[in-house]
Amino acid sequence: xxxxxxxxxxxxxxxxxxxxxxxxxxxxxxxxxxxxxxxxxxxxxxxxxxxxxxxxxxxxxxxxxxxxxxxxxxxxxxxxxxxxxxxxxxxxxxxxxxxxxxxxxxxxxxxxxxxxxxxxxxxxxxxxxxxxxxxxxxxxxxxxxxxxxxxxxxxxxxxxxxxxxxxxxxxxxxxxxxxxxxxxxxxxxxxxxxxxxxxxxxxxxxxxxxxxxxxxxxxxxxxxxxxxxxxxxxxxxxxxxxxxxxxxxxxxxxxxxxxxxxxxxxxxxxxxxxxxxxxxxxxxxxxxxxxxxxxxxxxxxxxxxxxxxxxxxxxxxxxxxxxxxxxxxxxxxxxxxxxxxxxxxxxxxxxxxxxxxxxxxxxxxxxxxxxxxxxxxxxxxxxxxxxxxxxxxxxxxxxxxxxxxxxxxxxxxxxxxxxxxxxxxxxxxxxxxxxxxxxxxxxxxxxxxxxxxxxxxxxxxxxxxxxxxxxxxxxxxxxx
Numbered sequence: 001x002x003x004x005x006x007x008x009x010x011x012x013x014x015x016x017x018x019x020x021x022x023x024x025x026x027x028x029x030x031x032x033x034x035x036x037x038x039x040x041x042x043x044x045x046x047x048x049x050x051x052x053x054x055x056x057x058x059x060x061x062x063x064x065x066x067x068x069x070x071x072x073x074x075x076x077x078x079x080x081x082x083x084x085x086x087x088x089x090x091x092x093x094x095x096x097x098x099x100x101x102x103x104x105x106x107x108x109x110x111x112x113x114x115x116x117x118x119x120x121x122x123x124x125x126x127x128x129x130x131x132x133x134x135x136x137x138x139x140x141x142x143x144x145x146x147x148x149x150x151x152x153x154x155x156x157x158x159x160x161x162x163x164x165x166x167x168x169x170x171x172x173x174x175x176x177x178x179x180x181x182x183x184x185x186x187x188x189x190x191x192x193x194x195x196x197x198x199x200x201x202x203x204x205x206x207x208x209x210x211x212x213x214x215x216x217x218x219x220x221x222x223x224x225x226x227x228x229x230x231x232x233x234x235x236x237x238x239x240x241x242x243x244x245x246x247x248x249x250x251x252x253x254x255x256x257x258x259x260x261x262x263x264x265x266x267x268x269x270x271x272x273x274x275x276x277x278x279x280x281x282x283x284x285x286x287x288x289x290x291x292x293x294x295x296x297x298x299x300x301x302x303x304x305x306x307x308x309x310x311x312x313x314x315x316x317x318x319x320x321x322x323x324x325x326x327x328x329x330x331x332x333x334x335x336x337x338x339x340x341x342x343x344x345x346x347x348x349x350x351x352x353x354x355x356x357x358x359x360x361x362x363x364x365x366x367x368x369x370x371x372x373x374x375x376x377x378x379x380x381x382x383x384x385x386x387x388x389x390x391x392x393x394x395x396x397x398x399x400x401x402x403x404x405x406x407x408x409x410x411x412x413x414x415x416x417x418x419x420x421x422x423x424x425x426x427x428x429x430x431x432x433x434x435x436x437x438x439x440x441x442x443x444x445x446x447x448x449x450x451x452x453x454x455x456x457x458x459x460x461x462x463x464x465x466x467x468x469x470x471x472x473x474x475x476x477x478x479x480x
Contacts, residue, residue, distance in 0.1 A: 169272055169332040170284045176257045177274050177325060178221035179281040180205055180231075180245070182213040189213065193275040193325030194221060194245065195257050195334065197372060201250025204372050205324030206339050207236045207243040207307070208298075221247060224282045235375030238479045239383060240448060241298065241307035241339055242363065242371040243324075257326055260333030262312065262364035265289055270330040271314045273338055273360070275322030287316030287358075293435060295442040296361045298340045308445040310435075311361035312336045318360035327362040336362030367449050384450045384473040386458075387416025388423055390440040398428040398461065399443035421458060421471040430466070431459035447473065 161167040176196040180203070183189030192209030196202075203221055213219040214233050222228040229247040236243035269289045277283050291313035297306050314327060318338050327336035342359035374382050389411045390399040401418070403425045405411040411425045412418050423429075429437050432446045433456055450456065452475030459468050 164330055166272060166284070166286055169328060169330070170274070172332050173257060173272075173274060173326065173328060174224050174282055174284070176255050177282070178203060178223055179276040180209055180324065181220050181222070182210045182217060183219075184212040184217040185215075189217065191276055191279055191321050192323040193321065193338070195274075195324075195326045196254050197244065198256050199252075199254050201247035201254060202234065202372075202376055203231065203245045203247065204337065204368065205243050205245065206337065207238050207241045209324045210236060210243045210245060211238075219245060221245070222281070227251070235379040235381070236479075237371050237375060237381030239307055240363070240367070240371045240381060241309065242337065242368050242375070242381075244372050244375045257328075258333045259365050259369055260329055260331075260335045262335045262366045265292065265312060265329070265335050265364075267292060271316045271335070272328040272330075272332075273314070273316040273318055273322060273325060274328070275318070275325035275338060277317070277319035277321045279321055283322075285317040287314050287360075289313065290315050290359075294361060295438075295445050296340055297441045297445070298361075306441075307339075308441055308448060309339070309361070309363050309367075310445045310449050311340070312364055314360045314362060315358040316360060317356040317358075319356050322360075334365050336365050337368050338362050364449070370451060378477075380478050382452060383476045384447050384452045384454065385476050386418045386421075386423075386447060386471060387413035387474050388418035390429070390443055392440040394439070396438045398430040399437050399440045400428045401425050417471050417474045421469040423458070423460065423469065423471075424462070426462070428461045429458055430461060431457075433457050 161171070173195075178194050178196070180192045180194050181189070182192070189212040190209075192205055194203040194205035194209070197204045210219060210233055214236055219231045219233065220228055221231050229249065229251075231245045231247050234244040234246050267289050271287050271289055273285045273287070275283055289312055294311045294313045296309050296311045298309075312327065312335065314336075316327070318341050322338045325338045326334045327338050329335050338360060340361040341356060342361075343355075343357065371381060374380070389402045389405045391402050393400075401423060402411045405413075412423060429443055431437055432443065435446050437443045437446065450473055452473055454473050456471055456473060457468055458471050459466065461467070
């Protein structure tokens, strides 16, 4: 799957009064969203090897973690290896490949929006005239005692919306979501979304939303009521694509969103996404969970770092700027963090700009909650690992333990979890518990849904025969 980073700074669309009903149609707006993501070169490079769970490259000249993105063979309708590579959101523009450039859509010809507005106004005027005539006739009949009109006692603003309706869920959740603006010391940055995690002022979002502001940049969060607060990064986990920021001078009346249980989510469940797509803050969209445990790899836009997740897939409309926002269930509980989308290779329909095609991906909240708590507690992420380097080549056969580790080191850490479990170079891991493993990135994403110390069952092939072994996951602290 192609990966796109969201959040390029996008000013609101220009507003203009509608033309009169008899005015000629205006041509379609020609404005485009200024600001773009880093230009995409070769988004992947040659196949690399990674320590499963630690992400260390075994073939790149620089052996430091995080790993480069997976290779670019098509998977779920796009680039990114066997089932990987969705569009990361926030922090930069979206394009066709892992952090590709954000381009404006091609302008439309013909009457466009102006013509549509004029036509709508004409229709409204006709309906208004007809309504006036009916009103006069009915009023006259009323004078004679024969009126058939029925008046409503309430207007739309007074209608009660029952709990569980989209309107009720949105009304309850919107006050606890924020639009995040992040900029580096040089002024580069973009927008994304976050939500209130606790009453102390911690906001959870994506790492790629705030990455530009981590080292001395500017960071702010704006609530739907217009109140804006300066903020600082408490901790960020590049591999998980999760970050926590904290509001400076946070208000005392913060209402954290209720966290659900992403393990209990079922395909077909209703979803509600909140965010700031293309800078349009406080936008609400709906859909369903269209798949679970979707292996996804996304980039932060630099082209050199990748994040891995076993994602919730939704068809709720998610676009650049939704990154870091909550994905809610029908009761308003947070079940995921909107993080990525699948995009066509050219951004969709030849426009060169990425947008929702109904395939969005969210980090399961059970994983994000653990990561956020660790970041608040220590400021650093903690990753589970098996202690073996695996290939990121585009295969569907499994995750192969490489013959060589980082910088010539052992591919299986002596005394590490994989070594103790009896795994050897050349073994191909095909399952982790009941999850099918089709590639190295899939294995990394599944390992990172667990915590260090968890016991898992590894199914692997050696010499054409299938074997199983029990393994206790180790740990690694930090992204480097």
